[in-house]
Amino acid sequence: MKDVASAAGVALKTVSRVVNDEPGVHPATAARVREAIDRLGYSRNESARVLRAGRTSTVGLVIEDLADPFYSALGRAVEDVVIGEGCLLLSASSSEDPARERELVRTFCARRVDGLIMVPAGHDHSYLRQELEAGTPAVFADRPPEPGLDVDTVLCDNAGGAELATRHLLAHGHRRIAFLGDDPSIFTAARRLHGYRSAMGHLYDERLVAMRTPTPGSVRADLERMLLLDRPPTALFTGNGRVTVTALRALEGRRMALAGFDDFELADLLAPGVTVVAQDPAGMGRIAAELLFRRLSGDDAPSRHVTLPVRLIPRGSGELPP
Amino acid sequence: MKDVASAAGVALKTVSRVVNDEPGVHPATAARVREAIDRLGYSRNESARVLRAGRTSTVGLVIEDLADPFYSALGRAVEDVVIGEGCLLLSASSSEDPARERELVRTFCARRVDGLIMVPAGHDHSYLRQELEAGTPAVFADRPPEPGLDVDTVLCDNAGGAELATRHLLAHGHRRIAFLGDDPSIFTAARRLHGYRSAMGHLYDERLVAMRTPTPGSVRADLERMLLLDRPPTALFTGNGRVTVTALRALEGRRMALAGFDDFELADLLAPGVTVVAQDPAGMGRIAAELLFRRLSGDDAPSRHVTLPVRLIPRGSGELPP
DNA sequence: GTGAAAGCGCTAACAA
C-alpha cells in the first residue's frame, strides 16, 4: 500500500480510501491510484485488515466427514450462505472423534473465526463455553449439545421420522419389524430408536433391535441372528443411510420389506426402489448458517432451536407384504 | 498477551517465548506464565502472528461442487493432508462458473493463502500468473490449465480409461456402441471422447455420439434419437458418473449393455451391476495436496504432471451380449 | 535468562 501510495504520489491513507471505496476522494486522484494498483499488481493484505478490524469474515465448519454425502450436502449449503455474506469457509472433518473435534475448534478459534457451525461429536463441549462467552457464536446442526450449553440448534424430527417409517411398515401388515440402528450414544440413533419403539408399542421385542456402529460384518451378523429367531422379522427399519446401504448388501437380494432413515442417490433405481424417510441436509446447512449470521448481526435473543420435518418416500421396498 | 505478561509479572516477549516453546526461559517463569495463560483463558491471535510471519498456514481449495461425491472425496483427501501439515483449508465451489472461480481465487489470494488447489473451470487462468509469480503455488487437479500456464497437475488417464471401457464392450461382441459424453469444452469430456474414438476405429459413427451438458431431458432425447437409427446401438458408454446415473434412469429398465466412466456408490447393487472404469478421487486429492506442500517446502523443480491410472470393474452391465 | 523497541500492513481518529 505504501508502494502504491508513492507510485501514485499520494499518502497511504488515500490508497486505503480508494481500496475501500470510501467517499471523499477526487475522481482524478482515485484514477491515479487505481492505475498504480493495477501497474503494481497490488492486492490488499486481508490479514492486516483483519487484525485491525477484529473480524475475520471467516466461518468454521466442523462436520463428521466431508466425503459423506449427507454432510457434503450440508457443507455445500453452508458454503453458499457464507460466501453470499461475503465471508469464507474453513472446513474440517472430525471423523467422529471428540478429541480431534476439540483440536479443530481450538484452531478455528485461535484464528478468530467469526462463528462456528458444527455437527458435534462426543458429549462434552464445555471447552466451547469460553469461546461463546468471548463472543464467538456457534450453531449445532444434526445433533444438540449436552444440556447446559446454550447454543442455536437445527435438528430434524428424528423420533417422528422413525415413528413414521415404522408405522408405514405396520400398516403394510408387518408385526415383526427389526431395527438396525447405530451406536446409541449418537443422539440421532437414540432418538430414532425412541420413535421406532413408540410406534411398535406392545409389539416391541428387543431381540429385533441392534444398536452398534454399523460395519458390513456387524450388520450381517445382526441380521443372521434375527433371522434365526423363532419368529423372525419380516421387515427391516434401518436407522441411517449408511446402515441402509450396508443392510442392502447384507441382504444379498433376499426379499424383505425395508424402510430406511435418510434418502440416498439411486434409491429409486434399485429393484425394488428403497422406501425412505428423507431429511433435507441442504436445508439443515442453510438454516444453520442463517442462524449464525443472525447472531453475527447482533441478535442476542434466547437460543433458537429449529426442528426440520422429514417426509416418507414410498418406493416399493417398504410396501412389500410380510 | 500483554495482559498475560502483566498478570505473570514478566515482559510481553517472555510470554511470546513460552507460547512458542522457544528455549531460554526459566522453568519457573514459564510455569508462572502458563498459569496466567490458563487463568485468563488466553489464546494467541493467529491473525497477528500471520501478519508478522507472512505465512498464513492456509490452503485454498476451489472445486466444482462440494456436494458432488467425486469432488467431496477429493476435498476430504486434500483436507487430511492439509490438516496433517498443520494448516487449515478454505474451500469453495465454483459451480463450473469461470467468473465465480476467478472471484474465489482472488479472495483466497487476498487472504494470502499459502497455496491453491483447484479443479479449474473455464479456459483462461491468466489471472493466476501474477499470483504464481508472487510465490503462491497452485496445483490443478482433474483438469490441466490452458497451455502456457505452468503449474503442477494431477490428472487421470482419461483417454486410456475410455479406450479400456470401449474395448471391453467391443470384446463382448458389440459393434454399435454409443457414447454419451459431456460438454466437449470440458477437458475430461474431450479426452474421453478421444479414447472412445480411437478404440472404435472404423466402427466410429458420429451419430452414436452425444456431447453436451447432460440433463435428464437431453440424455433421454439423445438416447431415443439413437435407438431410432437403422442400426441402433447395442451398448452404451457413458462419459462420467452423472451421465451414467442419468442414463440409467432414462433407460427405464431397458436391457442394454452399459459401461460408465467413474465409479459410484451402489453401482454393485443395481441389477445388473454397473460396469465402470473407476478413478480414485481421494488419491487425486491427496497427491495434489502433496505436490503443493512440496512446493511450499521450497521445491522449485520444473512443474510436475502426475497421471493416475484407472481400472475397469466388470459388474455385469458391461458384459451383456448384443 | 529476560526485556525494550521496531515494525508486519492496514484502518480509525483527527488534523490540515
Added chain:
DNA sequence: TTGTTAGCGCTTTCAC
C-alpha cells in the same frame, strides 16, 4: 479533499 499519527497483537532484533 488529503495527510498524519497511533495502534491492532504479534515476532524479530538486539541490548541488558
